[in-house]
Amino acid sequence: MTAEAAGALLEARGIVKIFGQHRALDDVSFALRAGEVHALLGENGAGKSTLIKILTGAYRPDGGEVRLQGAPVSFRDPLHAQSHGIGTVYQEVNLLPNRSVAENLFLGHQPTRWGLIRRKEIEAHARQVLATYGLEIDVREELSSFSVAIQQIVAIARAVELSGKVLVLDEPTASLDRNEVERLFEVIRTLKARGLGIIFITHFLDQVFALADRVTILRNGRKIATERLAEVSTTDVVRMMLGKDVAFDHHLTGLAETTHGAPCVGFAGLGRKGSVAPFTLEVHEGEVVGVAGLLGSGRTEMARLMFGIDPADSGQITIDGKSVTIRNPAQAVAAGFGFCPEDRKLDGIFGELSVRENIIIALQAKLGWFRALNRDDQIDLAGRYAEALDIRAANHDMPVKLLSGGNQQKVILARWLAIDPSFLILDEPTRGIDVGAHAEIVRTINRLREEGLGLFVISSELDEVVAYSNRVVVMRDRQMVAELTGADVAPDRIVQAIAGTSLAEVTP
């Protein structure tokens, strides 16, 4: 037994989880001590939720073992894990909004006499329990009549009452305001003092530093490190989350000095309340503007605003110096914009339509209902772009859902190239695709830039951003906090800017 694992309350050893051909978790070890708050950090797809699901019995590992207080355990399901002392609270409160607080606390475990629920006893007990959390509320009221924060605390109280050793908090603060977060933290600190082990998942770094004792960082299904938070800086944590180690290829940054053409699209003070603070940005022909930032920093929201998916409530958009209105994607497409969304399956592909139809659909939407592309035009277009992007499909009449993730991504890229765009937005274009296709997409981005297209590319992989960007804008807390150019387009500087320790800060 290693020194770290000694005295571990809940421990995962060498966990492997495989979905199809994808290793969601690869030899991940993790140890939670009693009386600590242990943060779990990582970008989308890093394996956080898979690990939690294994620890709480929702998934079975394909390799490795889970130990509770030193003894190997194998949970059948979350209920089984709960009976062993592991409780979970999710971001969305998972209770019954139209039942009373007291009922919610003891649902399924009500004390009964002759089969009847003893309401008075439940209510007294509920008041007593919630008092230990500093909550003095009428427990007979419907749960939904209280704020999300209080509902969240009730959910925590329920989880602790039913389990009592380990508490897993999955993004508990995502829908809370600052005061509510503080209140929740007080509760968590009290529980920590009572000796519970708490796993805290969030993407707010400041909250991790404010609350947690240790942090484990996952990336691409592997454990990068477990650190004591007193001993690391924000910058270290960001670097571990996003990048390879500091040793990266410097020659990739040579891009910054390449020339680019006239401005093709400008965004002046574009913003939307509660989504993205107003930002000003100009993208030139033959330029790639990379976007870096952590999950939830507002980078996707920025792209959605540009493309009219969420209409902006301030600012304006100009194309070639002329002001345009973009309130919905149809207008954006008409203006010559293209957008490859982050969630390919949900927002990108039409699974049952053929490869050919998937490629021509945006152009067809732009042409309108009555100027139909005939079959020969469609075959010609699809053939041309499939060849240009090396889309590997047995034929172009097969449903696109049968293609691999990388080829699907290329189909969506082809769809936008077919409208001959002037400005292309790519949101995480390389997520979830294999290594070979990954490199091809990066090469394609570079080629499109050389051909004079203006691109806006969001990515959480710093090496990748650096490999194709002339300029990098950094998002934090839904604001554009930095714009890096020239030699500053380097993973180190980006990490600093994301962590908020950069010298190159600009006011947006």
Add this chain to the structure above:
Amino acid sequence: MTRPTAQIRPAPQPPALRHRSVTTALLRPQFLALLALLGINWLLFPGFFSITWQDGRLFGSLIDVLNRGTPVAILAIGMTAVIATKGVDLSVGAVMAIAGAVAAVMVTSGQPAVLAVAAALAVGLLCGLWNGILVTTLSIQPIIATLVLMVAGRGLAQLITEGSIVTFTDPVLIFIGTGSVAGLPTPVVLLIGLTILTTLAVRRTALGLLIEAVGINRSAARFAGIKAGALLLVVYAFAGLCAALAGLIVAGDIRGADANNAGLWLELDAILAVVVGGTSLLGGRFSIPMSVVGAMIIQAMNTGILISGFSPEFNLVVKSAVIILILVLQSPFAASFVQRRRLKVAPGAQVSAQQGDRA
């Protein structure tokens, strides 16, 4: 062995469908089912296929099946477009009653028949637009949005007829219901015309593809710049128009508008016809002519039960058995069952097996 399900579930192979040769198209299970039903009818009633020429028009059981199946077939044409967008329109039966009532009341109050027909069609279009607005602007689920008019519409029709059956003797309306053109009953001619026009309208323009795209993935359709809202409005309005036409035919047939019974439960037959025709309730790939075939399958079934001497009540049981069979074949259970069978055939090569199947 996977053939039948693969054919009824529309999604996988369609692009080729449109350009297949006529013989392969006629070998589809829907046509085989129709032929089988007609064959059974012939066994039950040997004179089933005899068609005679009398008073300048064709008579015979086969013509009867076509004629009786027409209202549902016309509803099914509109319903196909709605279902392809992943929606459903429960109000078409009630809209039939409204349209019939409008036309009947107008001709009995002395208005010219042409005006009455135009008004009935316009009211159908408005009813469809109303559904479309509920579905798009207010984002109400189609089944609920159209349920509103399904219930309220019949009440509206009763208000228009003032609670009685309005009978008429107007020759134009009667011609629509019972007349004949070139030897064929007028409704059948209208059906053939509508089928051809609609098929051309969706396949010669981009409408068909865009409707399928919206039905398969509404969100992706939005991201691709498709104006889904306008498209849905058109589709629901068209379904309303089809319902009005069916309502005119039914009213003309009985020479009166019966607000209580005209088109009653026909929306369910129309949905069944669409599904039997191979368009999935999950939206996406659709075929207008196949829905018409689906309607005729249902009618052949009805006629068969009638001439076999079983009581008409038996009809409903048979129909529901067919629905259950189709739903089972479309269910995820069936899909995974088929997949397991495929895996057994070609272990570990699921994707290539599927491709091979389709190639």
